[in-house]
Amino acid sequence: KLSIELWFMETPNTTPDFYEDYSPMTSRNVQCNTININNFIQHFLPPFYYVIFIASVLGNGVVLLVLYKFEKLNTVTNIFLINLVASNLIVTLTLPFQAVHHSDQWIFGEALCKLVNGADYLGFYSSILFLTLMTFDRYLAVVHCVVANKRRRSCYAIVLSAVVWIISVLTSLEPFIYFTVEEYSIEGLVCEDSSDAQWKVFSLYKQFVLFFILPLIVFVYCYFRIMLTVLATRMVGKHRTVWLIFIIVLMFFVLWSPYNIITMIYENRDPKQCYSWLLYAQYVTRNIALLYFCINPLFYTFLGRKFQNHVRGVLVSQVPCLSDRLSISASSKTLFEQLMPH
Template identity: 50%
Template sequence: MDYEDYDLDFFFNLSNVTVNPEHVRDEPVVLCEKSDVILFGAALLPTFYYINFLLSLLGNGLVLCIIYKYEKLSTVTNIFLLNLVISDLVFASSLPFWAVYHSSEWIFGSTLCKLVGSFYSIGFNSSILFLTLMTFDRYLAVVHAVTAARSRRRAYAFALSAVVWVLSVLASIKDIILHNVRDNQDSGMLCEVTGYSQSVLINWELLGYYQQFLLFFLVPLAIVLYCYVRITITIMYTRIVEKCRAVKLIFVIIFTFFICWTPYNVVILLQAIKTSFGDQMQCSNALDYALYVTRNFAYLYCCISPVFYTFLGKKFQNHFLKLLDKHLPCLKITVLSTQSSKSTSFRSPNTVD
């Protein structure tokens, strides 16, 4: 029996089925109207994605140029910094595709839908982990300078970088598997999680929410706060000449990290709570609007973080000035002094070794 015969038999057998009127519910199915949210995203996101992409390309390209010309991969910090730049470029490479998608529809096919979705997730996840790893490495170099000097080798840096990439890929498997293209009558071709039952998709969605909030926000935030508090205390008890400047820079790093990442992750947590315990039939677009806005701050931080962390250190500022002086000699740029204080063996946490 072929499929056509099977379908016809099934169809005719349905005519003999007796339906109990008591089991029939004449209730409308409530579908949440998202057209306003989609229009809001179409107006806001493409421009912001293009700007983020260009900033990331320019800033990370500059950091790569400085590492190549002046630094190489001779230190642990530079290895971590290079990986951070790569992760941000991987993430930024997905933004032009999403910009086109939000302005019209998905026109790039099923394979690129999976690849772009996975690049976005891998880059986004690895970026926050590398920022946390760099903070922890600064903590070891300043607070445990003597013992860390023996363990902070290139092999240590490459091993930890590999662990971060593996964790990021594992956390992104759901995006690789679930992302696919489907045709929507009203919106055209969509690239989103699809192809499974609603209950399966909701469970994966909840896993993604809690994974993002716990693994990629709460744990990194706790590590960053602990490390920079210990670094600040250590600096205050040493004779570093520029200790006030170092403490101010630490405050700027923590404040920027908190401001850019907290709103987005609070919205993620609220969405997880609503999905887990809320009424699925109750329509509310407030969280969707909040997600669009707060997510862009997190994206911006991802794209500019290597530049932000790099140019806090005087050595990289010096390299940048040398680069400008070489290509724009008419500016008559004065190179900063990189002499460290002789009164202490500690190095400022904002100085790249």
Template identity: 50%
Template sequence: MDMYDDDYWYFMEILNLTSKNENQTNITNPGYVVDGLVPLCPKMDVVHFGAKYLPPFFYINFIISILGNGLVLYIIYKYEKLSTVTNIFLLNLVISDLLFACSLPFKAVYHASEWIFGRTMCKLVSSLFSVGFYSSILFLTLMTFDRYLAVVHAVTAAKQRRKAYAISSSVVVWVVSLTCSVKELILHDTRPDPKYDELCEDLGYDQNSLTKWKLFGYYQQFIMFFMIPLAIILYCYIRITVRVLSTRMREKCRAVKLIFVIVLTFFICWTPYNIVILLQALEASYSTDCPSDALDYAHFITRNLAFLYCCISPVFYTFVGKKFQNHFMKLLARHIPCLKSFVLVTDTRSQTSKTTSCKNPYMLTDKTSVRMLQSVS
């Protein structure tokens, strides 16, 4: 009975709004009269699905991101310097993922009940969510391109890869991300709803304008934040793999395997979500019927997979590298005494390997070209 009561009050609100509009004008433009049924799209099952499964996933993502990215930040502060290009990019990636993660608890509360944080926070959280999401994928792409320069074009990159290059590149990424997130700041607003209480959605414009903005967002996500980054990442890692296989480095097999894992993980986490985005865009472009429930469910599931990748990407990109593994072991050894001997042995082997490679003149060229691969091998 409650469901029918909700539908009744929802219908009465629409009827009251229609009556107010008719009282404001005595002339009806026949061009706006449509002969036919206007479909109402019941999405209660989809809403209940989101309210049940999304909040726990958002909270888990938030905790994982805070712990993992916080650990990366501490290791950078404790053992590394921000004078290197890689660490500057990594720091920006961590910041972007933390911005994204900090919006997740607000999203979790919203999906579980309603928007309770006010109009200003609605716009702010939606914007931070998009800025963090967009900048994360752009910084991952930038780090891949920088790794390609350092490995494939080692001699040229050694002269150009300076601190100013890293800072200017990071500024460009932030500007692009902020620009692409302006629509969330403009369109997102709050309004009361008889069925779902307080909403924080794309509001304030007519349905035709909102549909156009939605299509723009779909294609922007698919082309600019998936197809272009994917093409760059595939090209860069293919060239890196070819370069590594042509060297005399003993660990090249391990490096190639890790490159394969990085590309495969990116593809698995991002491809399903962006395929759903493309299907939703095509459906909105060519169909006037209610959006498919199957696509709504698929959007929830695949989006969470992409969100998880954003939250763990700094940890994934750092702790597959030997250098950060050693830093992490040193950090653990400070609190677990039995690990101190293992850390000393690891440091000794690392120093011996460096000395040997410097004494071998035939390894100098290989060592220069694969220096950046130490972050993934």
């Protein structure tokens, strides 16, 4: 994730309400009015981060509770799902720090500046990789079920999960090297990326290719093959399953594509002009993408009837008067198990 940096000019001909919009494509700087942008950031982002933090902790906590109480933790699907929840919680735990930073200034020191941004990268990258891994695992289990059933064991899931974490850690070392705390006369202390323009461009395209284009290709191909396999079988309720497959791909594309597209437009804009709307769009679309990483465990679990039944059972056991309102479905399949042919 590339943050949007604001470089304030302190020459006699400028005012505190303008900043230099520096483009790596050129050495020229453009003055842009930042009054409205700063007000937007200070008033919109902190409460949004706090709401997402609370919702994500509660939602992911419920998923972990249901897995712990009702599921076998050593199955391949649940091992991947637990790691996905951990990835999302890592991102979630950085949000209060970001909220304070955007509402005032960075007050946590340089060590936490590096650690918080490193954790943000780590959770972000590992979430994408675990989603991709779970998708590919579903593809093997459905399309190549004979071979997959012989090899899909808990050790297989543990080894692949370890590989994902190693890759994620290696690709998340950048903040520990380049992020630092700088002090500005207007903003105060700011935790920002101090790498040069060429490295920022390289990091942007690395993220775009490895953590958007490739996962999107895997998503579309694997779920397309799964859909064809499901339609070719005599699965009960296969239309609902195909609809769920469509929603999975659509959610990823709708929530994650805008940020990548806007970021690419921003980096390739005309450096001689100021595009304030791109700054607004980059902040908004980045937070839309953040929603996906916070809610995807809920999305992957509670669309399955098994987890719906587990939650209803917990509610009925704690509040018996709800038994007439909450029915327990006879189906006991999770979303992933619904993608398994009979």
